[in-house]
Amino acid sequence: MSIIVGVSAHYHDSACCIIKDGKLIAAAEEERFSKIKHDSGIPTGAFRYCLREAKATIRDVDCIAYYEDPYKKASRQISTNLTDLIQNPKRRFKIDPARAERDIRQSLGFDGPIEYVDHHLSHAASSFFFSGFSEAALLTVDGVGEWATTTYGFGKNDKIDLFEEVSFPNSLGLLYSTITAYLGFDVNDAEYKVMGLAPYGNPRYVDKINQLIEIGDGGQYRLKMEYFDFLNGERMYSDRLADLFDEPPREAESELGTFHMDLAASLQRSLEDILLAKVRYMHDTHPVDNLCMAGGVALNCVANGRILREGPFSKLFVQPAASDAGGSLGAAAIAHIRRTGQRPELKPMPHVYLGPSYSNQDIRQTVSAIFPETSIVDCTKNPDNLIKETAKRLASGKVIGWFQGRMEFGPRALGSRSIIADPREPGMRDRINELVKMREAFRPFAPAVLDTKAAEHFDLDHASPFMLETCQVISPLSLPAITHVDGSARVQTVSAQSNPRFHALLAEFDRLTDCPILLNTSFNMRGDAIVLDPVDAIWCFVVSDIDALVIGDYIVDRGFRLDTWDKLKEIFGARSAKKRAVPESVNVYSFL
Ligand SMILES: [Fe+2]
Incomplete structure (x- = not known):
């Protein structure tokens, strides 16, 4: 019997899953247990649940697969946060490549083997090995993993080859998050609101959005960093971005005007056009029927619809937990292959009902x-x-x-x-x-x-x-x-x-x-x-x-209705209102 636990943690959307003899038994995000939205802590609650669901004890677990390589990630964090680290030396403690192993040992109590699986390989595997396809082109797009932000790959049977990548700070995810922040929404949470706002606007700023990014050959593209400030840790965009659009950044929760809608429409259109071009490039290099996608950008369902309707692939599978939570599935699948020489069972993910139930x-x-x-x-x-x-x-x-x-x-x-x-x-x-x-x-x-x-x-x-x-x-x-x-x-x-x-x-x-x-x-x-x-x-x-x-x-x-309920609602309503007064820090994407 083989039991592999997959873990994603320490960035966004921590999660845990369990694969038993190549079959996905359970998976859950930690935020549901801790009640901290997008919880990034080691997923202790989800881990305990996964073991329970698989009727396993910690001694039965052959391996814990972690969804990225913390040492590669630390090299990127150090080299791209130098200014921040000089100004705020205590932040160096946040760069801690040993934390994953320490937390797995101390918080989860596991003393067996740990496998590290690269972040974008975990994303790619989370889609391909749960798609039911025996071969497919693979596209992963997110904010950033270790260094990669976009990867192009090909999967066949139990093998995945990521043949090209785009590296940090060039990132379609961070481009989208930057405009999300400029539009006054929370980074790494409210990108879907920008997507929802887009249909109200006219994409008249596409040319200006396209000035922020230089499209290269093959899968490549480059952000023009003079418009971005996320490397300095204080905000996402530079003053030049506001100059380009000749509008101040929108205050959180303030009224949305035509400019904001038009900008959202333009960003969405540009993203879709770039993704479509890159998907066509993939089909040119790997002319197969199937495409698999994962990474946070793959949750952009408007872009996915266009990729399927207008793109060259006849079938598309997007990992339903496309963001980092789903990385746990891919990491576990790769570890399963490394240890058993066999891919997880070849069948499409039939549903996502993988969490706890109650009698x-x-x-x-x-x-x-x-x-x-x-x-x-x-x-x-x-x-x-x-x-x-x-x-x-x-x-x-x-x-x-x-x-x-x-x-x-x-x-x-x-x-x-x-x-x-x-x-x-x-x-x-x-x-x-x-x-x-x-x-x-x-x-x-x-x-x-x-x-x-x-x-x-x-x-x-x-x-x-x-x-x-x-x-x-x-x-x-x-x-x-x-x-x-x-x-x-x-x-x-x-x-x-x-x-x-x-x-x-x-x-x-x-x-x-x-x-x-x-x-x-x-x-x-x-x-x-x-x-x-x-x-x-x-x-x-x-x-x-x-x-x-x-x-x-x-x-x-x-x-x-009990009187106390009204009191509770009053208290809860006040709490919600407090949440709506968005603190500035959520408009910065943290790389630590
Ligand atoms: Fe990711």
């Missing part, structure tokens, strides 16, 4: 401790009734917290830890924002649709189970809550195999309303990680104004 008994205990019996609908004896009752509530305009089965791995809620609602309601977007999300009104929510009916409502001729690409809405229904200003949507197709209960709910909602689509957004309050367990779900339900909580085989209606 009805666990749920009942928590629910009964908090809610009066009269507000709990018990469907344990008749689970079909749970689907019927939930669909009925959705059809009458209720917003539901939907907590079912194993938690998703990756940034998207895909029907296990979701807030769901009727997408046809004109006011639903504003309502959910008011109840729980408190997010920018310009961003639509995403739709989940029955896979068999997707083509009737969306311009999509293939499954999109992971919500990783956008397409046009062609539905005869009016779907204002999930349709973007440019008529697009970020679709999740739901099959009976991947998520039977969510599929059954969509089918029942369709039966009641002739609409096989639900609005689907993540189950969390703004600024918080997605809920992990029944306590988190109940807490989110209590402090928000969601109408009902459907948790395991129980439904809790908000037919009553």
Whole structure:
């Protein structure tokens, strides 16, 4: 028996996974356990969970695979942070290539072998070895790994060859993050907001964006560093960037104007054009059908849609946890191959439900401790009734917290830890924002649709189970809550195999309303990680104004409200407001 644990940590989005005899058993981000969004600490909670799920003890683990080479990373950190280190000598302690091993030994308690796998090789492997393809071109794009920021590769059977790379500080991820900061959004968190803002604008600054980057031959490109300041650690962009656009940087949370929308549109268009050109280059060198992508930039679902529609590859697989969390999967896969000589099982990742689940008994205990019996609908004896009752509530305009089965791995809620609602309601977007999300009104929510009916409502001729690409809405229904200003949507197709209960709910909602689509957004309050367990779900339900909580085989209606809940909401609301006053430091990308 072979048991490999994959770990990503110490940068963004720490995570842990476990591969047993070549089969991915479990994976989870640490933020769900620690409640620190994008937690970068060693993933102790996720590690304990993975062992539990695999019914293994630490003694059964053959190897821990770490998703980058900390020594290569330290060489880049030292050489590119010299100015910062001279000014702030104590920061030298943050450059610590021994930390990964120390934390694995001391915090995880593992004294067996550790394998280091290069950061972009981990990204590439996280996509290729879970794509089900026996051969594919591989593209990884992120902010930065050790030195690489973009790699081009080819995968065949159990081999990956990364044949070309672009090195730091030249980085498409950092270009996107720099404009994200200039637009007043949080770096390394809110890039998706810029993508969401783009359809409101006119890409009239494409030429100016293109002045920030020089496109080279093959896979190469170079950032013109006079426009960037991220190497100095204080901010992302230089004054010359503001001079180029002749506009001051936007203050966080201030009003968005035409300039900001046009700039977002221009950045998005440039990114898509560059990626398309590089993807064509890859196809010229490796003319195969399949493309695999990973790295944070691969979460740009608008670009992914264009790559698939306009690019030369007929099939695209994007690792659903494309950011650093997913690196743990790739590292574990590579370590598995190194140790056994065999690739992980050759089949496409069927779903991302790789996190913890909770029994009805666990749920009942928590629910009964908090809610009066009269507000709990018990469907344990008749689970079909749970689907019927939930669909009925959705059809009458209720917003539901939907907590079912194993938690998703990756940034998207895909029907296990979701807030769901009727997408046809004109006011639903504003309502959910008011109840729980408190997010920018310009961003639509995403739709989940029955896979068999997707083509009737969306311009999509293939499954999109992971919500990783956008397409046009062609539905005869009016779907204002999930349709973007440019008529697009970020679709999740739901099959009976991947998520039977969510599929059954969509089918029942369709039966009641002739609409096989639900609005689907993540189950969390703004600024918080997605809920992990029944306590988190109940807490989110209590402090928000969601109408009902459907948790395991129980439904809790908000037919009553304790006085203390209002007090809690007041406290929680104040906390959220505090979070919204963004401190300046989040607009700087830290390389330490
Ligand atoms: Fe990365």
